[in-house]
Amino acid sequence: MIVSLKPDADAGAVKQQLVARGQWVRSSLKGPDGRTSGFVLAAHSAGISAAELASIEGVASVSAPQSEHPRIDAMGPEVLVSGVSIGGAAPPVVMSGPCAVESEERIQGIARQLAGAGVSFLRGGAYKPRSSPYSFQGHGEEALKWLRRAADANGLRVVTEALGEPDVPLVAEYSDLLQIGSRNMQNFALLKAAGRAGRPVLLKRAMSATVEEWLLAGEYLLVHGASSVIFCERGIRSFDDSTRHLLDLGAVALLAHVYKLPVIVDPSHATGRRDLVLPLAHAAVAAGAAGVMIEVHDAPEHALSDGPQALAPADVRDLFPRGGAQ
Numbered sequence: 001m002i003v004s005l006k007p008d009a010d011a012g013a014v015k016q017q018l019v020a021r022g023q024w025v026r027s028s029l030k031g032p033d034g035r036t037s038g039f040v041l042a043a044h045s046a047g048i049s050a051a052e053l054a055s056i057e058g059v060a061s062v063s064a065p066q067s068e069h070p071r072i073d074a075m076g077p078e079v080l081v082s083g084v085s086i087g088g089a090a091p092p093v094v095m096s097g098p099c100a101v102e103s104e105e106r107i108q109g110i111a112r113q114l115a116g117a118g119v120s121f122l123r124g125g126a127y128k129p130r131s132s133p134y135s136f137q138g139h140g141e142e143a144l145k146w147l148r149r150a151a152d153a154n155g156l157r158v159v160t161e162a163l164g165e166p167d168v169p170l171v172a173e174y175s176d177l178l179q180i181g182s183r184n185m186q187n188f189a190l191l192k193a194a195g196r197a198g199r200p201v202l203l204k205r206a207m208s209a210t211v212e213e214w215l216l217a218g219e220y221l222l223v224h225g226a227s228s229v230i231f232c233e234r235g236i237r238s239f240d241d242s243t244r245h246l247l248d249l250g251a252v253a254l255l256a257h258v259y260k261l262p263v264i265v266d267p268s269h270a271t272g273r274r275d276l277v278l279p280l281a282h283a284a285v286a287a288g289a290a291g292v293m294i295e296v297h298d299a300p301e302h303a304l305s306d307g308p309q310a311l312a313p314a315d316v317r318d319l320f321p322r323g324g325a326q
């Protein structure tokens with residue numbers, strides 16, 4: 001933001017007032033006479049309205065750069081998805097299930113173990129984004145039906161991914177929360193199609209996306225009709241391969257505390273190893289996450305995808321005890 005001063009203003013006194021309000025003065029602007037004519041405030045300054053700053057004695061006007069994502073900015077910290085509050089003052093939500101929906105029997109068994117233990121959403125891919133075309137690609141529509149039946153039988157909601165535009169209508173029909181995977185965060189045709197479904201969307205961050213690009217992808221969804229957007233941090237690319245990706249908890253805190261948006265953390269895909277999933281789930285909530293998405297499997301050694309990062313269903317029971325079952 002830029003704070004412009006009246007010609008007779010006491011620049012030092014105004015600067016003091018700005019600092020007292022948590023504003024970081026990045027630089028001063030000089031008029032033709034060499035006097036201080038204004039201040040440029042850093043983006044990470046405390047979130048205060050321009051009107052409040054304009055009321056400081058000696059301030060002539062306050063101008064803010066136009067945001068590129070006004071709908072996201074206006075969204076608020078809490079959204080409701082099929083009766084479950086996510087973000088804001090709501091207790092942390094747990095979304096859990098296998099990487100892929102492998103069979104009806106298996107997803108029913110896993111859902112039974114997750115029910116009534118603080119888990120609100122059953123996850124599982126019917127359409128899988130796999131690096132290799134030879135890897136298991138998901139069971140498609142059949143898997144959506146198995147997932148929905150397993151969730152309904154156990155009082156859970158469904159979150160699952162639409163991999164391409166043609167999947168959107170079916171995924172919207174069978175899910176409560178439509179997931180856009182990290183590899184598709186900037187697939188703008190898919191974002192438009194997902195938005196047109198008019199449903200809540202879980203938008204995973206692409207592994208090389210800036211926070212601004214992520215917010216803009218959310219704006220695409222809202223512009224095209226999504227009822228709400230929940231962001232999901234799932235790790236970004238780094239130089240270090242000791243974990244699968246680098247969980248960016250700084251971005252989580254930024255979204256939660258500065259932008260005041262609902263953000264879920266997926267420590268399973270971020271780390272790729274089950275021994276780090278629970279510590280990072282707790283760290284995520286401490287950083288401001290509205291909840292976590294965690295992969296589980298009843299026989300990880302036989303999982304068709306992502307076995308090494310899968311926990312046992314019992315491991316996520318009562319993860320956030322005060323969060324309670326929703």
Ligand code: PEP
Nearest residue numbers: 125181182183204234269
């Ligand atoms: C998933 O959640 O199933 C998935 C593929 O995750 P990501 O898009 O974050 O890789």
Ligand code: MN
Nearest residue numbers: 099295305306
């Ligand atoms: Mn997975």
